[in-house]
Amino acid sequence: MDFNGLSIDQAPPISAPLRFFLAAPLFALFAGFLILFSDSGALMSRYSMESIVVTHAITIGFFGFVMLGALTQMLPVLAGAKISNVKFATKYSHLLLFFGLIFMLMGLLQNNTLFSSIAVVSLGSGFMMILIPIAVAIKSVTNFTPTVKSMANSITFAFLTVFMGLFLLYSYSTNNISELHATIANIHSVLGIFGFAGILIIGVSFQVLPMFYVAPKFKTFCKKRVVWLIPAGLILWVMLNIFNDTYALVAKLWITLFFWAFATTVWKKLNKRRRPISDVTVWYWRSASIFLTLGAFLWIFDEYFKHEYIVMVGILIGGGFIMSIVTGMLYKVVPFLVWFHLNAMGYIQIPTMNEMINKNLAKLQFILFIASLIGFIFSFYEPLLLEISAVCFIISVAILEFNIVAPVLIYMKIKKTEPDFDMKAFATKES
Amino acid sequence: MSTIKEFLSSDHGKCDELFATMEEKATKSLKDAKKACEEFIKESERHFQMEERIMFLEFETKTGMTQGPTAMMRHEHSQMRSLMEQMKEAVEAGNKDKFFGLSETLMILNQQHNMKEEQMLYPMAQQHLSADSDRIVSMMESMIVE
Numbered sequence: 001m002d003f004n005g006l007s008i009d010q011a012p013p014i015s016a017p018l019r020f021f022l023a024a025p026l027f028a029l030f031a032g033f034l035i036l037f038s039d040s041g042a043l044m045s046r047y048s049m050e051s052i053v054v055t056h057a058i059t060i061g062f063f064g065f066v067m068l069g070a071l072t073q074m075l076p077v078l079a080g081a082k083i084s085n086v087k088f089a090t091k092y093s094h095l096l097l098f099f100g101l102i103f104m105l106m107g108l109l110q111n112n113t114l115f116s117s118i119a120v121v122s123l124g125s126g127f128m129m130i131l132i133p134i135a136v137a138i139k140s141v142t143n144f145t146p147t148v149k150s151m152a153n154s155i156t157f158a159f160l161t162v163f164m165g166l167f168l169l170y171s172y173s174t175n176n177i178s179e180l181h182a183t184i185a186n187i188h189s190v191l192g193i194f195g196f197a198g199i200l201i202i203g204v205s206f207q208v209l210p211m212f213y214v215a216p217k218f219k220t221f222c223k224k225r226v227v228w229l230i231p232a233g234l235i236l237w238v239m240l241n242i243f244n245d246t247y248a249l250v251a252k253l254w255i256t257l258f259f260w261a262f263a264t265t266v267w268k269k270l271n272k273r274r275r276p277i278s279d280v281t282v283w284y285w286r287s288a289s290i291f292l293t294l295g296a297f298l299w300i301f302d303e304y305f306k307h308e309y310i311v312m313v314g315i316l317i318g319g320g321f322i323m324s325i326v327t328g329m330l331y332k333v334v335p336f337l338v339w340f341h342l343n344a345m346g347y348i349q350i351p352t353m354n355e356m357i358n359k360n361l362a363k364l365q366f367i368l369f370i371a372s373l374i375g376f377i378f379s380f381y382e383p384l385l386l387e388i389s390a391v392c393f394i395i396s397v398a399i400l401e402f403n404i405v406a407p408v409l410i411y412m413k414i415k416k417t418e419p420d421f422d423m424k425a426f427a428t429k430e431s
Numbered sequence: 432m433s434t435i436k437e438f439l440s441s442d443h444g445k446c447d448e449l450f451a452t453m454e455e456k457a458t459k460s461l462k463d464a465k466k467a468c469e470e471f472i473k474e475s476e477r478h479f480q481m482e483e484r485i486m487f488l489e490f491e492t493k494t495g496m497t498q499g500p501t502a503m504m505r506h507e508h509s510q511m512r513s514l515m516e517q518m519k520e521a522v523e524a525g526n527k528d529k530f531f532g533l534s535e536t537l538m539i540l541n542q543q544h545n546m547k548e549e550q551m552l553y554p555m556a557q558q559h560l561s562a563d564s565d566r567i568v569s570m571m572e573s574m575i576v577e
Contacts (some may be wrong), residue, residue, distance in 0.1 A: 077543045077546060077547065078546065078550075079550075080547070080550060080551045143550050143551070143554065145550065207546065211539075211542040211543075211546070212538070212539065212542070214447055214450070214451045274447075274448070274451035274455070275451055275454055275538075276454055276455050276458045277454065277458075277531065277535075332539065336536065336539045336540075339536050340540065343510055344510075348513060351532075352529065352532025352533050352535065352536055353532055353535045353536045353539075354528065354531060354532035354535055355528075355532050
């Protein structure tokens with residue numbers, strides 16, 4: 001049995017997750033500005049370059065960065081698994097992903113094949129540098145709980161999504177678009193959203209909802225089945241999509257059904273939670289639940305309308321579901337990490353978690369974010385709404401970055417002072 | 432009789448319930464929460480001592496690991512004790528913001544601590560101490576808090 005997660009000096013340094021968390025809103029900010037200055041017509045097609053760039057600024061830049069950063073932190077606690085050489089892996093993968101993504105976004109926007117080629121190498125090596133150590137760490141886990149299983153599934157889908165993404169980007173860099181391009185792009189997006197992000201969120205929520213809100217635990221039956229029923233649905237969908245598209249809807253219904261059930265379960269669990277607090281993180285879980293339900297049904301509905309609504313589905317599920325959850329969790333995780341690491345270093349006089357982030361600013365951020373999502377959806381009918389929604393989104397993301405930077409600044413400021421206690425005596429290397 | 436793992440895990444649940452009751456009362460008025468706060472701290476202290484004075488000692492003697500996981504768990508207990516002290520002071524001072532700030536921090540610290548124990552340390556302890564499981568559980572049940 002691995003006890004590495006139990007020792008503070010073997011837990012990841014605070015810089016491991018924070019470097020990812022701090023960079024994530026910058027890409028969302030870029031996406032916001034691109035929406036603001038793009039033609040609304042271009043954004044209505046999922047295959048326009050603007051749409052592809054906005055999507056990847058959010059999916060790789062925001063979701064990917066936060067989730068990879070969070071995984072380095074969650075694995076020791078939720079799975080007792082330690083990522084080897086975590087400092088090296090996070091530092092260099094972060095650098096490669098950060099610049100790789102910038103090259104990718106610029107390469108696609110300007111049709112610059114050199115930039116796209118650099119991005120293929122940089123993103124490919126960046127993803128491998130972090131995904132492989134995560135996969136190896138998961139493999140070492142002996143207590144394979146449903147959460148660990150979902151992490152393993154999620155990482156498997158992450159590999160598939162990355163490989164397909166690299167192939168697609170390589171096609172752009174060589175200006176050689178294959179016949180299968182659209183099919184692969186479709187599979188790539190579904191596996192990334194539902195397979196990597198969706199399954200990870202579900203698996204983590206098994207632990208997080210009872211843990212943060214004292215909500216009733218998920219039924220063992222649900223936990224055990226869901227971790228393989230969703231991947232099975234996704235694999236079936238991929239197969240049907242390639243070999244027999246006519247019946248792909250069956251698998252789509254299968255996947256949708258479980259995600260909708262999850263959304264409903266989250267809502268019900270929150271209603272039954274024992275903790276009375278209703279902070280912005282609870283609001284984010286609730287908004288995620290609503291948007292996921294709407295997005296899941298629209299994904300099915302879209303099938304009958306020649307995929308006219310697919311971008312709207314992307315906004316509902318990507319923005320409304322995943323971005324809501326990820327943002328909400330940042331509000332919990334960042335101040336806790338700051339408190340935890342400072343306390344472990346012997347500081348006692350630390351602001352409480354609630355004092356690190358201004359509650360009113362967090363609420364304003366939430367309201368602007370939700371307003372921007374609703375605006376984006378209705379901009380399909382009223383294009384004038386697009387600009388104002390983009391402005392709301394930009395301000396909301398800027399506030400989010402500020403709300404993450406604030407606790408980090410507190411950390412840096414306190415760290416410069418002398419600790420209240422000398423904690424060196426507690427430093428244990430044994431495992 | 433329940434195993435060490437079952438016994439201590441269910442005790443975590445009991446403390447969580449008391450924590451939730453305390454917060455529920457504190458939402459209405461901090462004054463009303465005083466008793467619930469004391470009760471939560473008392474039960475948590477009892478839990479810490481059952482581990483530190485009985486189970487951890489048995490585990491350390493059996494495995495020879497004195498600077499490993501149990502040392503880390505003791506350290507986290509001391510972090511939680513310090514937060515509980517500060518919470519008590521916040522209740523006395525009637526400072527609701529401070530109280531909820533501390534309770535939020537304690538909640539997450541406590542939960543991640545419990546998770547490490549329930550998923551790693553307790554199964555390990557159960558494995559090493561299975562022959563003495565009944566004796567250890569009954570010692571923990573009858574322990575008098577110092």
